[in-house]
Amino acid sequence: MTPVLEVAHLRKTYGKTVAVADLSFTLAPGGALGLVGESGSGKTTTARMLLGLEKPDSGDIQVCGRPLTEAPRGRPARLARAKAVQIVFQDPYLSLDPRLTVRAALDDVLRLHGHPDRPARVRELLDQVGLGEREAGALPRALSGGQRQRAAIARALAVEPDVLVLDEAVSALDVSIQAQILNLLADIRRESRIGIVFVSHDLAVVRYLCDEALVLHRGVVVEHRGMEELLRDPREGYTKLLLASVPHAGWDPEEIAERRRAL
Numbered sequence: 001m002t003p004v005l006e007v008a009h010l011r012k013t014y015g016k017t018v019a020v021a022d023l024s025f026t027l028a029p030g031g032a033l034g035l036v037g038e039s040g041s042g043k044t045t046t047a048r049m050l051l052g053l054e055k056p057d058s059g060d061i062q063v064c065g066r067p068l069t070e071a072p073r074g075r076p077a078r079l080a081r082a083k084a085v086q087i088v089f090q091d092p093y094l095s096l097d098p099r100l101t102v103r104a105a106l107d108d109v110l111r112l113h114g115h116p117d118r119p120a121r122v123r124e125l126l127d128q129v130g131l132g133e134r135e136a137g138a139l140p141r142a143l144s145g146g147q148r149q150r151a152a153i154a155r156a157l158a159v160e161p162d163v164l165v166l167d168e169a170v171s172a173l174d175v176s177i178q179a180q181i182l183n184l185l186a187d188i189r190r191e192s193r194i195g196i197v198f199v200s201h202d203l204a205v206v207r208y209l210c211d212e213a214l215v216l217h218r219g220v221v222v223e224h225r226g227m228e229e230l231l232r233d234p235r236e237g238y239t240k241l242l243l244a245s246v247p248h249a250g251w252d253p254e255e256i257a258e259r260r261r262a263l
């Protein structure tokens, strides 16, 4: 099966700072990879390269066997890239236009992509992310943090991308809202073949959704293993440190195990 995402020997430097040293991984359809590391470890730089927002110094990125076009020229190339990879940020205002209602934002993306039945697709998306009529007609500022992330997720899913990147997408939310959004993402995983790259500094959150985790430290991959295995027996001191800093509040290990079995 062709991987949805294939990253080979990515490298990005900013002057003397090596943000990402030599990053390689493969993501199968329906897979979810956690990208973990402390602040400054290169997670967002990686996410931005996956989106084509940042040009790697070297290495390549393939989505469903096709090279990701950097700086696509012309409308068809831009639309094709939008269909390849979409992102949800920690701050929904980076994903959502503050002047557009949720419905208008979704309609806008669909129109740009020439969708044949926009009203039906908007309803389907709202339904999928659990937003009702009131939220659909609201501006982002009139929504709660969790609702805004649902809207950002709906917008990202609108064009059925092959890969969804989430950069600290639940980090700013309360634990109970985090759990709701993670459940939503787990549902999306189950119902589609989308590949998920889930960026977070918080292993408690990553383990909820991901099969495998890639641990970054100053741009270098220190471990890349199955989630269960990594949690049971972290090899690197750095990973142990990350695990030790995991906040336990509200996270029942049994519930997590059950959730993962259901995926």
Ligand SMILES: Nc1ncnc2c1ncn2[C@@H]1O[C@H](COP(=O)(O)OP(=O)(O)OP(=O)(O)O)[C@@H](O)[C@H]1O
Pocket (backbone or CB within 6 Å): 014, 017, 018, 019, 037, 038, 039, 040, 041, 042, 043, 044, 045, 046, 201
């Ligand atoms: N545009 C830039 N110019 C210069 N240096 C940058 C730039 N973007 C990132 N860096 C540097 O690259 C390194 C990796 O940053 P990055 O934002 O990828 O980390 P991160 O893992 O996302 O951190 P955080 O958890 O705080 O979001 C850091 O040392 C950062 O200072």
Ligand SMILES: [Mg+2]
Pocket (backbone or CB within 6 Å): 043, 044, 045
């Ligand atoms: Mg970051």
